[in-house]
Amino acid sequence: MTQPTAQILDGKATAAAIKAELTERVAALKARGVIPGIATVLVGADPASQLYVSMKHKQSVEIGMNSIQRELPADATQAEVEALIDELNADPGCHGYIVQLPLPKHIDTDAILERIDPAKDADGLHPTNLGRLVLNVNGPIDTPLPCTPRGVIELLLRNGYDLKGKHVVVVGRGVTIGRSIGLLLTRREINATVTLTHTGTTNMSELLRQADVIVGAAGVKHIVKASDVKPGAALLDVGVTRETDPATGKGKVHGDIDPAAAKVAGWISPNPGGVGPMTVALLMTNVVEAAERQLAAQH
Numbered sequence: 001m002t003q004p005t006a007q008i009l010d011g012k013a014t015a016a017a018i019k020a021e022l023t024e025r026v027a028a029l030k031a032r033g034v035i036p037g038i039a040t041v042l043v044g045a046d047p048a049s050q051l052y053v054s055m056k057h058k059q060s061v062e063i064g065m066n067s068i069q070r071e072l073p074a075d076a077t078q079a080e081v082e083a084l085i086d087e088l089n090a091d092p093g094c095h096g097y098i099v100q101l102p103l104p105k106h107i108d109t110d111a112i113l114e115r116i117d118p119a120k121d122a123d124g125l126h127p128t129n130l131g132r133l134v135l136n137v138n139g140p141i142d143t144p145l146p147c148t149p150r151g152v153i154e155l156l157l158r159n160g161y162d163l164k165g166k167h168v169v170v171v172g173r174g175v176t177i178g179r180s181i182g183l184l185l186t187r188r189e190i191n192a193t194v195t196l197t198h199t200g201t202t203n204m205s206e207l208l209r210q211a212d213v214i215v216g217a218a219g220v221k222h223i224v225k226a227s228d229v230k231p232g233a234a235l236l237d238v239g240v241t242r243e244t245d246p247a248t249g250k251g252k253v254h255g256d257i258d259p260a261a262a263k264v265a266g267w268i269s270p271n272p273g274g275v276g277p278m279t280v281a282l283l284m285t286n287v288v289e290a291a292e293r294q295l296a297a298q299h
């Protein structure tokens with residue numbers, strides 16, 4: 001008997017649909033005299049971070065936003081990064097911004113994230129915004145939400161996957177995904193059940209085999225094997241491990257989920273082309289929402 005092919009959770013197409021909606025919201029803001037402004041702070045010259053930042057700006061401009069790109073050298077001091085944060089907090093043309101992570105090791109990342117004005121926190125990673133998410137389990141939520149977790153959920157929902165009552169096993173405890181995704185998935189309007197696993201989890205395979213949905217976000221190449229996957233499960237791969245092929249010298253990106261697992265899955269997000277484009281779309285959503293909130297507060 002042939003195995004049915006997994007349904008593809010196409011992040012590029014889904015992000016394109018979100019961007020079309022945002023283009024209309026940006027036009028509506030402009031008609032009321034507000035040009036939503038997005039800023040990025042890049043410290044150093046990590047090629048992957050440079051790529052992500054340039055994608056954010058290109059796409060923001062495409063939907064009609066103002067884009068402010070700020071860069072500091074890799075040896076910038078804590079005080080210099082903090083001064084730039086203060087500048088963006090005070091800039092009325094910047095409605096939301098992100099500090100591209102990871103920061104160089106000598107910079108205190110938590111102190112930088114805490115210095116961002118929570119109303120302009122386009123990543124939804126400020127302690128005030130994460131704290132509001134902890135306190136608010138239902139009803140409207142009026143704060144920026146973490147982009148990649150929101151992207152994972154939108155990718156599933158917009159492709160017809162109902163998360164209600166589903167068991168989601170998350171692999172990875174990083175700040176941008178693992179630590180916060182459960183706060184969104186367990187809200188009453190989503191109603192999923194979440195298990196958070198990480199590289200210190202001793203029975204990971206056993207837990208993964210119980211999952212209806214697996215989110216791989218540990219940044220460990222192929223940590224999720226085909227034998228860990230329940231037939232029909234939805235697999236969302238957020239992991240990025242970059243390797244250079246010694247034979248060709250060419251770079252290759254590996255996800256957290258072994259490609260062989262696709263044979264067992266019911267739903268699968270490609271990597272690249274899955275959650276990555278959704279992260280950028282939801283980042284822009286956060287900034288457009290920040291501009292809309294600011295305008296509403298003025299009237």
Ligand SMILES: Nc1nc2c(c(=O)[nH]1)N[C@@H](CN(C=O)c1ccc(C(=O)N[C@@H](CCC(=O)O)C(=O)O)cc1)CN2
Pocket residue numbers: 051052055098099100101102123147148176253271272273274275276277278279280
């Ligand atoms: N402040 C933040 N820093 C980082 C975040 C974040 O959400 N906030 N996440 C990642 C990087 N990231 C966004 O910044 C990001 C990663 C990947 C993609 C993406 O679209 N990737 C493409 C492939 C691109 C390529 O390698 O050619 C894809 O998946 O199709 C977008 C954003 C770490 N830092």
